[in-house]
Amino acid sequence: MRQRPAPERGLKSRRRLLFIEPMANTVKAPPTSEITPESAYTDRRRFIKDAALFAATAAGVGGSLLWATHTWRSRPPADAATPRSPAAADGELTFSPGHFSTTEARTPFADVTTYNNFYEFGTTKRDPSRESEGLRTRPWTVAVGGEAHKPRQLDADDLRKLYPLEERIYRMRCVEAWSMVIPWIGYPLAKLLRSVEPTSNARYVAFTTLLDPKEMPGQRSHVLDWPYVEGLRLDEAMHPLTLLAVGLYGRMLPNQNGAPIRLVVPWKYGFKGIKSIVKIELTREQPRTTWNEAAADEYGFYANVNPEVDHPRWSQATERRIGELGRRPTLPFNGYAEQVASLYTGMDLRRFF
Amino acid sequence: MAPRRRRWLKPAVFAGALVPLAAILWNAARGNLGANPIAEALNELGLTALVFLLASLAATPVREIFDWPWAVGLRRMFGLFAFFYALLHAATYALLDQGGKLSRIFADVTKRPFIFAGFAAFLILIPLAATSTAAAVRRLGFARWKRLHRLAYLAGALAVLHFLLRVKKDVTEPAIYIAILAAFLLARVVLLWRKRIASGRVRGLEQS
Numbered sequence: 001m002r003q004r005p006a007p008e009r010g011l012k013s014r015r016r017l018l019f020i021e022p023m024a025n026t027v028k029a030p031p032t033s034e035i036t037p038e039s040a041y042t043d044r045r046r047f048i049k050d051a052a053l054f055a056a057t058a059a060g061v062g063g064s065l066l067w068a069t070h071t072w073r074s075r076p077p078a079d080a081a082t083p084r085s086p087a088a089a090d091g092e093l094t095f096s097p098g099h100f101s102t103t104e105a106r107t108p109f110a111d112v113t114t115y116n117n118f119y120e121f122g123t124t125k126r127d128p129s130r131e132s133e134g135l136r137t138r139p140w141t142v143a144v145g146g147e148a149h150k151p152r153q154l155d156a157d158d159l160r161k162l163y164p165l166e167e168r169i170y171r172m173r174c175v176e177a178w179s180m181v182i183p184w185i186g187y188p189l190a191k192l193l194r195s196v197e198p199t200s201n202a203r204y205v206a207f208t209t210l211l212d213p214k215e216m217p218g219q220r221s222h223v224l225d226w227p228y229v230e231g232l233r234l235d236e237a238m239h240p241l242t243l244l245a246v247g248l249y250g251r252m253l254p255n256q257n258g259a260p261i262r263l264v265v266p267w268k269y270g271f272k273g274i275k276s277i278v279k280i281e282l283t284r285e286q287p288r289t290t291w292n293e294a295a296a297d298e299y300g301f302y303a304n305v306n307p308e309v310d311h312p313r314w315s316q317a318t319e320r321r322i323g324e325l326g327r328r329p330t331l332p333f334n335g336y337a338e339q340v341a342s343l344y345t346g347m348d349l350r351r352f353f
Numbered sequence: 354m355a356p357r358r359r360r361w362l363k364p365a366v367f368a369g370a371l372v373p374l375a376a377i378l379w380n381a382a383r384g385n386l387g388a389n390p391i392a393e394a395l396n397e398l399g400l401t402a403l404v405f406l407l408a409s410l411a412a413t414p415v416r417e418i419f420d421w422p423w424a425v426g427l428r429r430m431f432g433l434f435a436f437f438y439a440l441l442h443a444a445t446y447a448l449l450d451q452g453g454k455l456s457r458i459f460a461d462v463t464k465r466p467f468i469f470a471g472f473a474a475f476l477i478l479i480p481l482a483a484t485s486t487a488a489a490v491r492r493l494g495f496a497r498w499k500r501l502h503r504l505a506y507l508a509g510a511l512a513v514l515h516f517l518l519r520v521k522k523d524v525t526e527p528a529i530y531i532a533i534l535a536a537f538l539l540a541r542v543v544l545l546w547r548k549r550i551a552s553g554r555v556r557g558l559e560q561s
Binding site for chain 1: 359360361362364365366368369370371372373376377380387388389391392396397400401404449450451452457460461464465466467518519521522523
């Protein structure tokens with residue numbers, strides 16, 4: 001079938017080329033010593049072609065694998081160290097040290113601002129820091145009302161100045177079994193709630209995140225039932241540990257961390273800390289909460305950090321502190337049992353998880 | 354037409370297959386794996402293993418459908434790379450993530466369905482990797498070897514289940530892998546069926 005002797009057959013074919021073909025030629029042939037053997041140039045052409053095919057295939061296979069496994073995504077954005085706040089220039093906040101701060105090592109700013117669960121901007125940890133640039137936090141209005149005698153609408157810039165800001169260095173335990181230590185800037189939620197004078201009917205507080213698929217691209221897919229809603233019992237909301245945060249690391253909140261205003265409840269799993277709040281409403285009934293509605297058997301309304309009650313799919317007994325190699329034991333109420341355990345006396349925490 | 358020789362193909366695929374590992378090591382050394390590097394490395398190694406496992410299952414349908422006989426020549430390499438990355442994934446979990454604490458690993462495997470599924474998939478890959486040589490095929494006999502290696506489909510199903518059960522809410526990606534695996538399985542079934550019809554082993558269908 002082959003028309004030509006296969007050059008790669010080596011010595012045998014080379015001998016044929018060198019000795020047989022010139023003899024068969026009737027035209028006077030140059031001395032055999034001057035003929036470049038065919039195999040030499042076909043081999044070389046083949047070699048170049050094969051080398052090119054090798055390189056292209058290897059690059060194609062390697063590149064496809066990196067693409068399929070999102071290894072490209074693991075590269076941090078070039079400006080990971082700069083806060084993505086629209087007001088980065090005037091982002092410095094004035095504050096004083098507050099109560100309840102831990103002396104544990106703080107998680108680096110770069111990690112706090114590039115490892116986020118904020119599904120409004122995508123479902124990977126990297127997405128929020130990359131996709132939240134388009135969120136406009138000015139102007140921004142927060143409606144505080146419901147079962148209140150003096151409901152009010154507040155601009156975020158005014159809300160920030162309503163009470164003296166304090167720094168609270170809190171542990172943050174994610175339901176996914178990792179944790180951070182974050183220096184938040186804010187004031188107790190209780191101060192704001194008292195200012196609207198809750199009625200005697202108020203039993204719970206419901207929170208709502210902004211709904212704007214244009215500025216929050218993650219809301220274009222129906223991963224969760226948008227807008228994100230969260231809730232607390234009124235006594236939990238009034239607890240001095242519960243913080244309305246407007247900043248971290250001394251500056252205004254970066255978008256990916258929930259600008260311009262978010263909730264921080266350090267004894268509960270991180271998903272309770274609703275971000276980019278537009279509405280705070282006092283209610284009679286227990287409000288619906290987003291993750292509870294997404295998977296009621298996995299995410300309860302209370303969501304208190306509890307090493308004894310596992311998530312159905314993974315253990316909550318230990319956690320990885322971001323930046324540490326090993327795992328550390330998870331503490332009941334994330335180490336704030338002394339302050340908050342009394343809120344739950346007589347409650348079955350396995351049932352009300 | 355005589356089959357074209359592709360002496361560059363296997364070395365090229367081999368080199369490309371090492372790229373994810375090189376990228377993980379490079380990123381790890383430069384601190385580029387993000388805030389939770391162990392979780393990141395775990396995810397990337399696991400996904401790479403899954404991609405190779407599915408690639409090994411793709412070889413036969415691809416050969417049949419596109420008439421690419423060389424695809425089957427890559428199957429063993431794909432399977433062995435699936436095992437290689439699964440081994441690195443499992444070792445990262447056991448040694449780095451769980452600190453080698455056997456009691457904790459045992460509790461995880463027995464109590465968590467998603468870890469059990471991943472562990473079972475990995476266990477299945479061990480005998481398949483061990484019998485990947487030509488000598489093993491001779492020793493077992495081709496029919497028995499082939500039956501044994503059909504377990505790769507079970508490993509693939511367990512691996513995508515492992516992925517599906519792990520994600521918190523967004524199941525898009527595991528769903529894509531499930532669809533791919535299902536397509537390969539369907540292709541195998543259809544091809545088998547057509548072969549049987551062609552060889553007249555399915556009676557009563559020739560007339561219809």
